[in-house]
Amino acid sequence: MRRRLLSSTLLVAVIAVLLLGVPLGVAVNRLIQEEAIQELSGEAKSLLNEVEYARIQEQPITREQLGRKYPERYVQIYARGTPPQVTTVGTEPPEDRKMSADAQSESGVYVSVSRDKTQVEQQVRAWLLLILALAAAALAVAVGLAVVQSRRLTLPLRDLAMIAERLGSGEARPSKHRYGIGELDRVAEVLDRSATRIADLLAREREFATDASHQLRTPLTGLTMRLEEIVAAADDPSVVKEEGEAAIVQAERLTAVIDELLAAARRQRHAQTAVVELDPLLDQQFIEWGPAFRREGRKLVLAGTRGLRALGTSGGISQVVSTLLENSLRHGGGPVTVTTSSTDKSIVIEVADEGPGITDELAPRVFERSMSGAGGTGLGLTLARALAAADGGRLELVRPRPAAFAIFLRPVGDPGRNRVVSGPA
Structure with a gap:
């Protein structure tokens, strides 16, 4: 491209110089020739007047006078009379290089200069050489400007090609380079936007992998506990049946979690909220987590108002409650109390324990991603809050020490009951 710009610019410059230089050279040649002829004609008329005046005054004009006044000229004077007078001054030039002008009076006097x-042609050549020098300078300037312009265009294009190659290799980082050329700046802006989108997609994929590994651990833990109970109670058929059914429920929850995580990765989670009975949902959570708490010598207590209903999705609410119970089991202490209550604006599920709680430094950032004060992944509360928000509710830390979390859900009859909620899960 650079060579093409140079050649095209040079071609345009050559054409422009030819279109201007050739007519200018012809015009200069003609102008100098005409100026020389006009000069000779003026000298002939002036000489004629001098000769006429000398004849009237009867004063002769000598050759020395004419030679001093008209140097480098060949002068001929002819005057009628008896005998006629003919005077010549200077050396006559060759016929093929001769340039002449004459003048004649009514009294019969004729002069020729x-x-x-050669001198006229030398002057013409000098002017033509000047025009050629100016043309060469113009071509040199054009080539210099073409080199500068080609560098200004090719270097940004190389830079953009490197940025595009970097994007193709997976390094999605906006360059923020601008070049002062409108078209190239628009291409750079498009590449920057593409880099941002690619970076967002890669971040979503990484988040999905991390979220999936975290969220799948809780149902798998519950499933493992159920299977352990089945093994421990193999001699009691009724217990085996009960634990087997619980294991099936855990497997179904695992399938639901996978579906929701896949939908969240595509940013296409559209949850049609419905009326959820909270009692069966919480009872199921107690059945799943009861054995784990009993092995730790701790209690699960359900308190508050029974028979409450809220707007949301059973899968989302179950995962939020399950995350809070798991956090209490791992990081809390003493009995865990799940309290349900209702207000005019919300249905509240509070999960509280009697452990050491959350430090003042960690409390304001407890819902931030990858923020953990006890060596965990720091994803559970982040995902739980996102799930609550997807159902139109919210998850809050209501007391740091001892820790107490509350899920605020929309009551039945809320105006936004049938709205479609989209967003990360």
Whole structure:
């Protein structure tokens, strides 16, 4: 491209110089020739007047006078009379290089002034050389400007090609480079936007992998506990049946979690909220987490108002409650109390324990991603809050020490009951 720009610019410059230089050279040649002829004609008329005046005054004009006044000229004077007078001054130039002008009066005086064309041609050549020098300078300037312009265009294009190659290799980082050229700046802006989108997609994929590994651990833990109970109670058929059914429920929850995580990865989670009975949902959570708490010598207590209903999705609410119970089991202490209550604006599920709680430094950032004060992944509360928000509710830390979390859900009859909620899960 750079060579093409140079050649095209040079071609345009050559054409422009030819279109201007050739007519200018012809015009200069003609102008100098005409100026020389006009000069000779003026000298002939002036000489004629001098000769006429000398004849009237009867004063002769000598050759020395004419030679001093008209140097480098060949002068001829002819005057009628008896005998006629003919006077010549200077050396006559060759016929092929002769340039002449004459003048004649009514009294019969004729003068002719001639010169050699060599000096005129030298002057013409000098002007033509000047025009050629100017043309060469113009071409040099054009080539210089073409080099600068080609560098200004090719270097940004190389830079953009490197940015595009970097995007193709997976390094999605906006360059923020601008070049002062409108078209190239628009291409750079498009590449920057593409880099941002690619970076967002890669971040979503990484988040999905991390979220999936975290969220799948809780149902798998519950499933493992159920299977352990089945093994421990193999001698009691009724217990085996009960634990087997619980294991099936855990497997179904695992399938639901996978579906929701896949939908969240595509940013296409559209949850049609419905009326959820909270009692069966919480009872199921107690059945799943009861054995784990009993092995730790701790209690699960359900308190508050029974028979409450809220707007949301059973899968989302179950995962939020399950995350809070798991956090209490791992990081809390003493009995865990799940309290349900209702207000005019919300249905509240509070999960509280009697452990050491959350430090003042960690409390304001407890819902931030990858923020953990006890060596965990720091994803559970982040995902739980996102799930609550997807159902139109919210998850809050209501007391740091001892820790107490509350899920605020929309009551039945809320105006936004049938709205479609989209967003990360």
